[in-house]
Amino acid sequence: MGNLSIFNQAGYLAVTYMSLFLLLFTCIYASVGNKQVKGIWLLFWGLAVDFATQYVSQHSMEVYAQGKAVEIWVFIEMILCLISMLLLAMASSHILVNNISDLPVVLLFGGLGLVAIVFFLYIFPDNLMISKMRYIFPLAGCAYLSLGFMSQMNKRRSSGFMFAGLVMLAATIIMGLKLLGFNYFIYDAWYIPSVVYILLSVAMIMLKADMYAKKYDDSCVEIEKNTQRIEEIIKYSPFPIIISKLSDDRIILANSNAIKLFGISANELDRYHFKDFFADSENRRVLNERLEKERVVQDFEILVKTPTGNTPFWLLASANIIDYNYDVALYTAFQDITSRKNREVLLKNQATRDPLTSLYNRRYFEEEVFKRIVDAKASNEPFSVLMIDADHFKRVNDTYGHKTGDKVLIELASTCERALRDVDIVARYGGEEFVVFLAGVNARKGKIVADRLRESISEVVVYSDEGEEVRFTVSIGVSSYEISDNIDTLIKTADEALYKAKENGRNRVEIFEKEDMEAFDNKEAQERINNEVNNRHPIFEKEENTEISLLDGIEANHIQGENTQIEEQNEVKEEKVDYPILGVDEEDLK
Numbered sequence: 001m002g003n004l005s006i007f008n009q010a011g012y013l014a015v016t017y018m019s020l021f022l023l024l025f026t027c028i029y030a031s032v033g034n035k036q037v038k039g040i041w042l043l044f045w046g047l048a049v050d051f052a053t054q055y056v057s058q059h060s061m062e063v064y065a066q067g068k069a070v071e072i073w074v075f076i077e078m079i080l081c082l083i084s085m086l087l088l089a090m091a092s093s094h095i096l097v098n099n100i101s102d103l104p105v106v107l108l109f110g111g112l113g114l115v116a117i118v119f120f121l122y123i124f125p126d127n128l129m130i131s132k133m134r135y136i137f138p139l140a141g142c143a144y145l146s147l148g149f150m151s152q153m154n155k156r157r158s159s160g161f162m163f164a165g166l167v168m169l170a171a172t173i174i175m176g177l178k179l180l181g182f183n184y185f186i187y188d189a190w191y192i193p194s195v196v197y198i199l200l201s202v203a204m205i206m207l208k209a210d211m212y213a214k215k216y217d218d219s220c221v222e223i224e225k226n227t228q229r230i231e232e233i234i235k236y237s238p239f240p241i242i243i244s245k246l247s248d249d250r251i252i253l254a255n256s257n258a259i260k261l262f263g264i265s266a267n268e269l270d271r272y273h274f275k276d277f278f279a280d281s282e283n284r285r286v287l288n289e290r291l292e293k294e295r296v297v298q299d300f301e302i303l304v305k306t307p308t309g310n311t312p313f314w315l316l317a318s319a320n321i322i323d324y325n326y327d328v329a330l331y332t333a334f335q336d337i338t339s340r341k342n343r344e345v346l347l348k349n350q351a352t353r354d355p356l357t358s359l360y361n362r363r364y365f366e367e368e369v370f371k372r373i374v375d376a377k378a379s380n381e382p383f384s385v386l387m388i389d390a391d392h393f394k395r396v397n398d399t400y401g402h403k404t405g406d407k408v409l410i411e412l413a414s415t416c417e418r419a420l421r422d423v424d425i426v427a428r429y430g431g432e433e434f435v436v437f438l439a440g441v442n443a444r445k446g447k448i449v450a451d452r453l454r455e456s457i458s459e460v461v462v463y464s465d466e467g468e469e470v471r472f473t474v475s476i477g478v479s480s481y482e483i484s485d486n487i488d489t490l491i492k493t494a495d496e497a498l499y500k501a502k503e504n505g506r507n508r509v510e511i512f513e514k515e516d517m518e519a520f521d522n523k524e525a526q527e528r529i530n531n532e533v534n535n536r537h538p539i540f541e542k543e544e545n546t547e548i549s550l551l552d553g554i555e556a557n558h559i560q561g562e563n564t565q566i567e568e569q570n571e572v573k574e575e576k577v578d579y580p581i582l583g584v585d586e587e588d589l590k
Contacts, residue, residue, distance in 0.1 A: 012191075053081050078133060087141070139176055143168075149168060241332065243332075247327075278303070280303045301314060359434070376481070384437075391475055407470075
């Protein structure tokens with residue numbers, strides 16, 4: 001394919017080298033990730049060897065002009081022509097069929113070419129035939145390569161193959177014209193190899209573009225398949241599923257179960273945003289943070305609402321960030337856990353609430369107030385505790401019955417909840433006793449609150465089963481942070497103030513003052529001593545027994561037996577003395 005005129009000027013040679021190097025770089029670019037990588041490199045090396053052949057041919061002509069033997073140079077030239085043809089043929093074979101074996105091509109074409117070279121150069125020298133072989137070998141290689149490129153034209157994204165096939169077809173035609181002797185206008189056309197190299201470089205770039213276009217098409221097809229697969233999964237899933245855009249949170253797809261669950265219209269999905277269904281914005285924020293870190297969130301509890309309903313309900317959500325319709329989307333599946341959450345709330349209430357009054361129970365009060373006291377101490381805020389007891393409650397039970405007594409306790413609890421703030425804690429401590437924690441309130445203000453509460457309770461009327469009016473009052477004891485920051489001590493001191501209110505006539509409020517602490521401490525100490533005494537084991541009650549012997553019981557029984565025997569003998573003696581006297585008549589004695 002090359003022309004000897006390339007070597008006549010340095011400029012021609014430089015341009016040819018540059019175009020060949022351009023082809024090298026484009027082959028490197030086109031071969032990365034390409035299935036025809038081996039065919040591309042065989043093409044380049046075939047053309048490079050063809051160019052080297054022209055250099056050897058030019059050198060052999062110079063040797064011939066000097067009158068020296070040129071057989072060896074001609075042999076080298078023919079061998080290089082044969083190698084170039086084999087490389088182009090193998091390149092075409094690899095483009096036609098991937099991973100084809102090179103051995104049949106090399107054996108077939110290489111064997112025939114080598115036999116022809118040896119025969120016409122050494123056995124039956126024929127200079128005309130040798131000259132024609134200079135064009136036959138490149139022509140066969142170019143024709144075969146053109147056929148290989150053209151065979152890929154029916155495939156998807158084959159513009160690069162088609163262009164390369166046309167370039168090699170043009171090179172084949174030029175070789176054919178040279179072989180037939182119609183080379184007047186192309187004999188000295190030194191630029192033909194450069195043009196072929198440059199056009200093939202363009203073809204290599206087009207091959208790379210086609211490869212990217214194929215990958216894009218394949219990705220589109222795969223995305224379409226995945227989209228259809230996802231839609232099928234969503235459609236037939238027993239769980240409510242929603243797909244929403246990650247950018248603006250707009251709902252893209254929802255199955256029938258999700259439409260029923262959220263009460264939305266199937267024809268107007270783009271009107272809704274997923275974030276609008278969250279009843280708690282903080283819940284939504286936590287979910288987004290987890291998605292940013294993990295991309296997949298399983299079993300996340302969310303509180304949601306519907307556009308038409310006012311009652312929130314609980315869902316268990318599993319969310320995953322996916323690619324959907326060439327966009328980043330959020331795939332979320334739901335499970336309605338409202339009944340489970342209701343059971344959890346019920347169990348929690350049973351554990352923390354009093355079943356009769358629905359107030360907090362003693363356990364919850366002590367645990368929660370302990371935390372409140374810690375916070376109050378940290379912020380240096382006051383607090384108080386009220387102990388409330390219904391006056392003459394036993395008389396109410398005995399007079400009107402326990403059902404009426406329960407009504408009294410329920411109304412008392414309800415009045416406390418209505419009269420106090422949300423930050424305060426009211427609990428049933430036991431029986432007819434109630435306890436209150438007042439946040440941010442000292443003892444003086446606590447007494448004011450207690451008096452108001454006492455007055456409100458005294459106005460409450462409960463009716464017995466017989467329709468009789470039942471009124472009741474309470475006594476209240478107050479203790480505050482000035483006394484102690486220990487919850488047990490606060491409750492006990494408030495209870496002391498409560499009993500003081502009882503002793504002073506009931507239906508009143510008393511404060512536990514600091515001056516009462518000494519008497520309280522003495523009472524506590526005496527109660528501890530009494531508890532120790534009352535809880536003492538009976539074996540330690542015999543303080544006079546300094547020693548314990550296994551024979552103590554036996555000796556005691558023995559001594560007791562002897563004493564009994566002596567007493568019996570004395571009684572017998574007495575009988576022996578008395579009986580005669582008692583048996584004698586007074587008249588006889590006279």
